Every structure is written in C-alpha cells, then in structure tokens.
Amino acid sequence: MHPNLLLGTTIAAAALAYVLRPKKPKTELEAKSVPIPIPPSYLPLQLDSILIYVLSTLAGRDEMEFLRIGLQQFGNTVNFRGFNEDFIIVLDPSSIQHILAKNQPNYEKGPEFQAMFHEFLGSGIFNADGETWKTQRQLARPHFQTSEFKDATLINRHVDQLIKAIDNQLDANPDKALDVQSLFCRFTLDEATEFLFGETVHALEDNDSEFATAFNYAQSIVAWRFRLPLWRYLVPKRRFMKEIKKLDDFVYKIIDSALARLEKQGQGKGEGDEHATLLDHFLNSQEEYSFDRKYLRDMLLNFLLAGRDTTASLLSWTMWHLSQRPDIVAKLKKEVLEVIGPNAIPEYNDIKKLKYQKQVVNEVLRLCPPVPFNIRQSVEEDVLPNGYYIPAGTAVSYSAYTTHRLPELWGEDALVFDPDRWGPERVGMIKPFMFVPFHAGPRICLGQNLAYTTAQVTLTRLLQRYEIRASPGFKPEQTGDIVLFSRNGIEVLLNKESLADV
Numbered sequence: 001m002h003p004n005l006l007l008g009t010t011i012a013a014a015a016l017a018y019v020l021r022p023k024k025p026k027t028e029l030e031a032k033s034v035p036i037p038i039p040p041s042y043l044p045l046q047l048d049s050i051l052i053y054v055l056s057t058l059a060g061r062d063e064m065e066f067l068r069i070g071l072q073q074f075g076n077t078v079n080f081r082g083f084n085e086d087f088i089i090v091l092d093p094s095s096i097q098h099i100l101a102k103n104q105p106n107y108e109k110g111p112e113f114q115a116m117f118h119e120f121l122g123s124g125i126f127n128a129d130g131e132t133w134k135t136q137r138q139l140a141r142p143h144f145q146t147s148e149f150k151d152a153t154l155i156n157r158h159v160d161q162l163i164k165a166i167d168n169q170l171d172a173n174p175d176k177a178l179d180v181q182s183l184f185c186r187f188t189l190d191e192a193t194e195f196l197f198g199e200t201v202h203a204l205e206d207n208d209s210e211f212a213t214a215f216n217y218a219q220s221i222v223a224w225r226f227r228l229p230l231w232r233y234l235v236p237k238r239r240f241m242k243e244i245k246k247l248d249d250f251v252y253k254i255i256d257s258a259l260a261r262l263e264k265q266g267q268g269k270g271e272g273d274e275h276a277t278l279l280d281h282f283l284n285s286q287e288e289y290s291f292d293r294k295y296l297r298d299m300l301l302n303f304l305l306a307g308r309d310t311t312a313s314l315l316s317w318t319m320w321h322l323s324q325r326p327d328i329v330a331k332l333k334k335e336v337l338e339v340i341g342p343n344a345i346p347e348y349n350d351i352k353k354l355k356y357q358k359q360v361v362n363e364v365l366r367l368c369p370p371v372p373f374n375i376r377q378s379v380e381e382d383v384l385p386n387g388y389y390i391p392a393g394t395a396v397s398y399s400a401y402t403t404h405r406l407p408e409l410w411g412e413d414a415l416v417f418d419p420d421r422w423g424p425e426r427v428g429m430i431k432p433f434m435f436v437p438f439h440a441g442p443r444i445c446l447g448q449n450l451a452y453t454t455a456q457v458t459l460t461r462l463l464q465r466y467e468i469r470a471s472p473g474f475k476p477e478q479t480g481d482i483v484l485f486s487r488n489g490i491e492v493l494l495n496k497e498s499l500a501d502v
Helices: 003-020 044-058 063-073 093-102 110-121 130-144 153-172 180-197 210-227 238-265 278-283 293-324 326-339 355-367 448-465
Strands: 077-079 087-090 373-378 395-399 466-470 478-481 483-486 491-496
Touching: 063 395, 063 478, 087 093, 093 395, 110 210, 110 238, 110 293, 110 373, 110 395, 130 278, 130 293, 153 180, 153 448, 153 491, 180 210, 180 278, 180 293, 180 448, 180 491, 210 238, 210 293, 210 478, 238 278, 238 293, 278 293, 293 326, 293 355, 293 448, 293 466, 293 483, 293 491, 326 355, 326 448, 355 448, 448 466
Parallel strands: 087 395
Antiparallel strands: 077 087, 373 395, 466 491, 478 483
16 A cells, blocks of 8 residues: 555544544542643544644654643643644643652553663663563662772773774864764763673764664664654664574574583683673573573663663763854863863772763753653543642653753743852752653662763863864754664864863
C-alpha cells in the first residue's frame, strides 16, 4: 500500500473511532478533580498541532524552544490529545515530585514506552519496570559508587586520547573551528565502553566507528517514534534492525569472551578488583540470577545509553557557553591555577575543591539538561497536587528543559547563563524538584557522580591546555533525540595556551 494512502486510511479510521467511541462515565475521583487544559485545535484529533510540530522539527527549527514557548502558553500542566490519546506534560516542581517520588509506583515506563525502545534496549534498566528494574539497579549500584572511579585514572587516560585528537586537528589547521560535540561523543563512548564492558571501541581514533554510527542511528530512530503517533507505520525499520545487529555483534562478542573467561577461571573478577567492569559485577551474580546472553546484552546497552550521551551533552554545552563568556573562562582558569596548578593531572579529591567550576557545570545542567523530556505512564487514576486529574493508563511527561527555564521559579533572568545563582548567597533559593537534570526519586540516575567527575576532570584539563573562544557566526540548533544535542554540532575555537602563562 502506498504510504500516503496508508496514512490517510489510518487517520480516517482514527477519526471514525473518535466520533463513535463510547462515552465513559466519570469516576468519583475524576468528578472531584480539575480537567487538564487542552490546547485549541482546528482539525480533528489535534492533527494541526501534530503536523506543525513534526514539520517544524523536519525544517530544522529549534525543537526545544518551540516546545518550551508552546507549553508556557497553556500553563504548567497541559494535555496534548494527539490522535485521541492523552499526553500530559507537567512543569511545576510539586507535580514532578509527585510523579517521581511521592507516588512513584503509580508512574511506570509503561508498555508504549517499552515498545518504542524494545529492539534497541530490550528489558534493560532504562526500559524496565517492577522487579526487573529493581534487580538491575541493585546489582549495578556498587559499580557506580565513588570508590569505583575516585582515582580518575580511567577518565584521565581517555582525556589523554581526547587531547591527542584535538592537538592533531589543531596542528593540521589551527584556525579552523572544532566540532567539540563530535569529539566529546567519541570520547565518552570510548570511556563508557571501557568502564562498562572492559573494552573500548576506539571511536576517537576512528571517526567512522561502526559501533558509534549504529548507536547514533538507533537513537535517532527511537526519537522519531516519540514524535510520531503512528510511528509503527511511519518510521522505517529495515535499516534500524541492521544497525541494531551491529550493536549486538559487538556486545555479544564481549559477553562471550567474558563468559569463556568465567568458565575457565571458575569465577568472575573479584568484587574488590579495581579493574572490574559492570559486566564483571553482573557475571559475579549470574549463578544467583541466571542471566542469559540477551539479558546481559540489554543491561549493558542500557547503561551505555544512560552514561555516554548524557556526559557528552554536558561537556558540549559547557564548551558552547564558555565560548560565549570569556569572563567566566578567566574565573575558571584562575581557580584551576590556584587549586590544582598549570600542569598537574587532577584527581577525584582535587576537583571537589573547584567550587566555582561546579557552579558552572550546574548552570549548564540547568539550561541544557541532557535529557530534556522524560515520560511515564500512570497505572491507576490519580490527582496531582495542583488538583488536575490523571486517568489510568495515560502518558505523563515532565520537561526538565522547560521547568529549568520558568521565570516564576528562577527569576526574570531565567534564560541568562549565570553560575552565580549556584553560589552560597543564592543557592538556598533553589528548592527540591526545581532542578532535575538527573531525574529524582527512586529512579535517580546512578551515574550522576561519574558524570560530574568526568565532566570536571575533562574541563579542568582543557582549561589547563587551551584558550576557548567563540566561532564567529556559529549558532547551535538544539534538538532532542532522547538526549539534548545540537543538530549542527558545537563549534568553538581552541588555541594551545599554557595555564602558567595566563
């Protein structure tokens, strides 16, 4: 069937179902609650809103700002009823706290979310609910404790490779702007695969790494599944599955090698082994939980998604903001020079002393949270703290990107990059659930300390070695393919500069 005919038939069928659907009587809870505002629409099934959003995204418009401005026009709780399906977005901290913490068991990933991610992530922690999620989180937690990376040796080893890649580009063309987003994505992929699997993909050495290309493509396809209500019919799948197979081939090779070692040794690496990977932690529990290869594959790819791109996003947007603010760069360099020195390799305990640097990183996380939207599905009907009614089985999303930019929470300068808002005089004004870059509640990100450590160690060493300046005429184009990146990369000018000479 021709795609246009298929789409038209599907829309017609959905419209007919909408007209003929039986009216459900209100429950007692719904009758006592407030219905969530629905934006006005001039076509059936909110088709005009859906088309405007999809077409603006395809045209390269700033997706995050398009959504932020649209959301704020209708209040802090909105119901976008695309194709007769409730899709509720909440922005106020009390509602976010209710969903992520106070009534967290009622808000799961849900079957629709899991279907979107299934081929990519299977039943891994990012895509799991209930006991499956609890087991994986319990097993993974020890590997993300501070003791696992406090010497920062692994991080610094990969920063060495990052600096080598930057220097090679500068030596070849010192006046050309660098796409640091591309560099950071490859850097964090190398670091994350070694941290999780025990083997790196060497993406910094190979810009066309098959694994990296496949991983990026899989994420972009899943992101379009979120955007399109009829994604099962509209989003291509053939190439998607070919790219998934490339990921599988790489991960299964590592798993089989680890299983063979386990069989030969009679056990995995010990829990006290400083070189133990996340895979080793899982293998040490294999006898108790009977993990098969598919289960291990799912867990590893989930943690790779959660850990690699979020840190790359944070570093990329940090460099963008610094390139626009030489005054902040000067303060950062002064702090690094006083606390660590011009050449010393920073360790975990060193970066904890960089107070102003932490303020800068937090301000980047506020304006550019790596995961700008997150979705849950209600199990039972519920009422939010602001009185709005949530039906059972409904998609409920919160937008860290928009909440972090609300003037009523952050002041009239909410859109201004100002690290001083995290200083001792003002930080007390930041209330719980106003700031959720790593989510919150029982599902708060296990790797947030690792993300902070990686970002600060990397930033410190870049400040020691390079001058950071804006690339004239360049402007990033925000897009939310699961993680907040720039569609056209992040260009900055770097020049070699010894911190001792500043």
